[in-house]
Amino acid sequence: MHTYIIGEIGQNHNGSVDIAKVIADLCLHPVKDRFFDRDLQPMDAVKLTKRDLKEELTQSQMDQPYNSPHSFGSTYGEHRAALELSDEEHYEVYKHVKARGADFVETLCSIGCLSILRYFTPDRLKVASRDLTNLPLLNALAETKIPIILSTGMGGEEELDDALEVITRHHEQISILHCLSEYPSDYRNLNLNSIPFLAKKYPEYTIGYSDHSIGIVVPTVAVALGARIIEKHVTLDRNMKGSDHAGSAEKDGIFRMVRDIRNIEMALGEEKMFRSEASASSSVKLERSVASRRVIAKGEIINEADLHLLSPGNGVKWKNRSLITGKAAQRDIAANELIFPEDVA
Numbered sequence: 483m484h485t486y487i488i489g490e491i492g493q494n495h496n497g498s499v500d501i502a503k504v505i506a507d508l509c510l511h512p513v514k515d516r517f518f519d520r521d522l523q524p525m526d527a528v529k530l531t532k533r534d535l536k537e538e539l540t541q542s543q544m545d546q547p548y549n550s551p552h553s554f555g556s557t558y559g560e561h562r563a564a565l566e567l568s569d570e571e572h573y574e575v576y577k578h579v580k581a582r583g584a585d586f587v588e589t590l591c592s593i594g595c596l597s598i599l600r601y602f603t604p605d606r607l608k609v610a611s612r613d614l615t616n617l618p619l620l621n622a623l624a625e626t627k628i629p630i631i632l633s634t635g636m637g638g639e640e641e642l643d644d645a646l647e648v649i650t651r652h653h654e655q656i657s658i659l660h661c662l663s664e665y666p667s668d669y670r671n672l673n674l675n676s677i678p679f680l681a682k683k684y685p686e687y688t689i690g691y692s693d694h695s696i697g698i699v700v701p702t703v704a705v706a707l708g709a710r711i712i713e714k715h716v717t718l719d720r721n722m723k724g725s726d727h728a729g730s731a732e733k734d735g736i737f738r739m740v741r742d743i744r745n746i747e748m749a750l751g752e753e754k755m756f757r758s759e760a761s762a763s764s765s766v767k768l769e770r771s772v773a774s775r776r777v778i779a780k781g782e783i784i785n786e787a788d789l790h791l792l793s794p795g796n797g798v799k800w801k802n803r804s805l806i807t808g809k810a811a812q813r814d815i816a817a818n819e820l821i822f823p824e825d826v827a
Contacts, residue, residue, distance in 0.1 A: 488529050490714060589609070630656050659691055660704075661692040716730050716731050773820050786807050811826055812826060
């Protein structure tokens with residue numbers, strides 16, 4: 483099993499190509515579990531977000547004063563413009579990521595953003611939760627035949643089914659991410675059991691989880707519940723100016739999240755109960771075997787009352803005690819020592 487992990491830069495680059503590249507490098511930094519001296523695969527992909535401001539908000543909303551401490555402009559429109567990278571700048575980040583051997587994912591927020599395809603073809607296109615019901619955009623994205631990831635943070639089954647109906651007219655390379663569009667997400671509202679629900683209802687698609695919670699535990703739990711894609715916001719510093727930084731993972735959080743997810747992948751194993759070979763040495767050392775409760779002289783008949791259980795575990799198990807009871811000792815047996823079949827007759 484492999485989890486496709488996406489580091490979502492979004493617009494945490496704060497309008498800087500250089501910052502975007504540095505965050506990408508954090509996502510793709512080698513991951514090592516030092517306890518087991520094991521190299522683990524880093525994130526699989528890095529994602530940016532592209533908006534066309536002519537198709538973003540009403541003019542009155544764009545002209546609204548924006549006095550937030552996270553503002554990059556005096557109006558919301560100026561703020562949004564300051565956070566946009568050009569098509570060419572997206573291409574520059576794309577080349578940087580691909581040179582590192584990773585995938586590059588783009589969230590395109592409007593049909594006008596498809597202009598970016600003149601420069602490069604992303605490995606996957608992401609549909610933000612807000613656009614799950616933007617059926618014209620979904621149709622335009624699906625026409626490209628590029629695999630699509632749908633985020634469901636603002637929709638239910640009806641909205642998801644409508645979106646799937648549009649996309650599948652063109653292709654079925656679709657992934658569905660359970661998501662909660664609450665920033666940051668309150669744990670009481672996450673409803674992670676939507677992940678196995680989606681996996682059962684839509685077995686033909688890859689199911690994952692897009693996280694907006696604080697910390698890294700929720701994405702790891704999502705993998706344990708069956709998520710095969712994880713998307714997590716990433717940043718250089720959660721204290722940076724900008725609305726998404728506070729809920730994003732920094733360098734240490736990125737490392738720990740990827741480490742934990744990769745270890746969970748190995749830990750899940752098979753859906754059955756069995757005795758693991760990995761526990762063999764512990765079994766010999768710690769399991770219990772039939773042992774003498776008292777000193778037993780050679781020739782004495784051994785009864786169950788003469789027995790109890792002690793470690794190590796390389797002797798006779800209690801269920802097989804009939805191999806010992808009712809038989810005569812073939813040697814003097816000290817108290818509190820294991821008794822083997824060859825010790826009796």
